[in-house]
Amino acid sequence: MTKIKYFIQFILIIILFGLFKILGIKNSSKLSEFLFVLCGPIFRSKKIFEKNIIKIFPDIDKNKKEEIYKNVWKSYGRIFSEYLFIKDFRFSKNFQNNLIIKNQNILDEIKNNKEPVIFISGHFDNFELMAMQIEKSGIDLAAIYRPLNNIFLNPIMENIRKKYICRKQIKKGISGTKQILKEYKNGASIALMIDQRVSEGIQANFFNHKALTTTIPAQFVKKFNTKIVPIYIERLENNKFKIEVFDPREFDSNESVEMITNKLNKVLEDLIKRNPNQWIWTHDRWK
Numbered sequence: 001m002t003k004i005k006y007f008i009q010f011i012l013i014i015i016l017f018g019l020f021k022i023l024g025i026k027n028s029s030k031l032s033e034f035l036f037v038l039c040g041p042i043f044r045s046k047k048i049f050e051k052n053i054i055k056i057f058p059d060i061d062k063n064k065k066e067e068i069y070k071n072v073w074k075s076y077g078r079i080f081s082e083y084l085f086i087k088d089f090r091f092s093k094n095f096q097n098n099l100i101i102k103n104q105n106i107l108d109e110i111k112n113n114k115e116p117v118i119f120i121s122g123h124f125d126n127f128e129l130m131a132m133q134i135e136k137s138g139i140d141l142a143a144i145y146r147p148l149n150n151i152f153l154n155p156i157m158e159n160i161r162k163k164y165i166c167r168k169q170i171k172k173g174i175s176g177t178k179q180i181l182k183e184y185k186n187g188a189s190i191a192l193m194i195d196q197r198v199s200e201g202i203q204a205n206f207f208n209h210k211a212l213t214t215t216i217p218a219q220f221v222k223k224f225n226t227k228i229v230p231i232y233i234e235r236l237e238n239n240k241f242k243i244e245v246f247d248p249r250e251f252d253s254n255e256s257v258e259m260i261t262n263k264l265n266k267v268l269e270d271l272i273k274r275n276p277n278q279w280i281w282t283h284d285r286w287k
Contacts, residue, residue: 013153025239032081036074071277087163089164099241101243117226121193122272123283124271125233134189140188143166192214206269234275
């Protein structure tokens, strides 16, 4: 039954992608936004969203909560349609104006220094564009990703990621961790989302609640004295974005893995608070 469900999803998505190609990015974004707001809550329970937002904003009023919930689905819809146009974001001169980069000089310095770093971020709106911009800047980059559950759709998404977002894609997991180490030792920087639950992590503080968190950045700090570079993306309007790169963070290698991980979670907390409408609230972060 699961395969049948995934195949039906796959067919529907292929049909939508064909329609999006005809409509163009602006109209596709509007249509996809409408469809996700309409259908998204049917397929995913609101309970996780409610649990997450109360943990972070315990005093939030009902209207603001509903506003964020609706905007989350709008964001998902826009991101979904934009996968079809990722190639244009990467190569088209017309789309270059859709990306504002704050502190591009930091990426240029990392490229020129040829010293690998670890970029950390969260799933903010169209997060794929961050890795794309890093690699476009000439930095040798390996990005960590979680394969889709849909076995029919996943090969297509992997192809899009490798061709237009970041050539080196590393699957999450034990084998992926070994590959990360190999790429890093060969001079590649690593792009890592630290906002999702991981089975091999530790219970670290995240908005004053314990949450399973990856320790990969902290372990690299301890072993290699690696610099950590936070990066953030925000949708400004329609299909226009601002990517902000922050100064590299250096930590004392004598600090514990837990202490470093807690500090990085605090960085993530501050980024989420910037624009709560554009974070991935439907992920069961505190499961």
